Amino acid sequence: MRLAIAFTGPSNSGKTTLIEKIAKKLIDKYKIVIVKNDPKDKAKFDIEGKDSYKFFQTGAEVVITSPTRTTYFSHRKKNIENIINMVDDFDIMLVEGLKTLPLPRIAIFRNTIDExxxxxxxxxxxxxxxxxxxxxxxIEILDLNDIDSIIDWIFKNAKRV
Incomplete structure (x- = not known):
């Protein structure tokens, strides 16, 4: 089983919090991968002066490996198929953002609706x-505070990838 579902919504609507709650609930039974879009290219992942930062500044693709994790820094834009092939070993992919990506999608709204x-x-x-x-x-309506019902919806509606 490899399922993918996307989450979208205005800034500060609760996308990250919802994805975090879903991942924490499922991680004991499933291999979870989370893909986050950074449309304004403002995320910072490394510290100036560190070797990995210096390597990335060369323009090269950089992989940092340790006994507990592997980190990949890329200068190349990846589409969802590239990312799926790259991570490969997962059960559920939770994607934050990428509004036009052809995946079933849940929008998160609080206080206001963006039509x-x-x-x-x-x-x-x-x-x-x-x-x-x-x-x-x-459009189906889910209770933002009922994680179990959202997870049920995901299993019924996520796309097999």
Whole structure:
């Protein structure tokens, strides 16, 4: 089983928190991989002065390996197929962002709804701050605070990859 599902929503809507809760709940039974989009290229992963930073500054692809982890730094943009092939050994892939990626998608809304997401999503995860009547009928409504029901939805709707 290799399933992939995507999460989208406005900044500070709770995407990362939801993905974190799902991953923590599933990690004992499944191999989980999380892919995060950084559309503004603002994430920092290494510390200036360290060898890995110096290597990455050369423009090369860099792999850092240790007894407990492997880290890959790339200058090349990867599409989802490249990433799937690269990580290969997983049961469930949770993708944050990449709105137009052809994966089943849950949008997370709190306080306000952004209708521009409606064309890209199959479900919304919302809390009591959202008026359910504003959600189109073709989009399933999930309780943002009910992780088990969201996980059930994932297993029923995720794409086999």
């Amino acid at each position: 521009s997401y409606f064309d890209y999503i199959k479900a919304v995860a919302i809390d009591e701050s959202i008026d359910k009547s504003k959600i189109p009928q073709n």
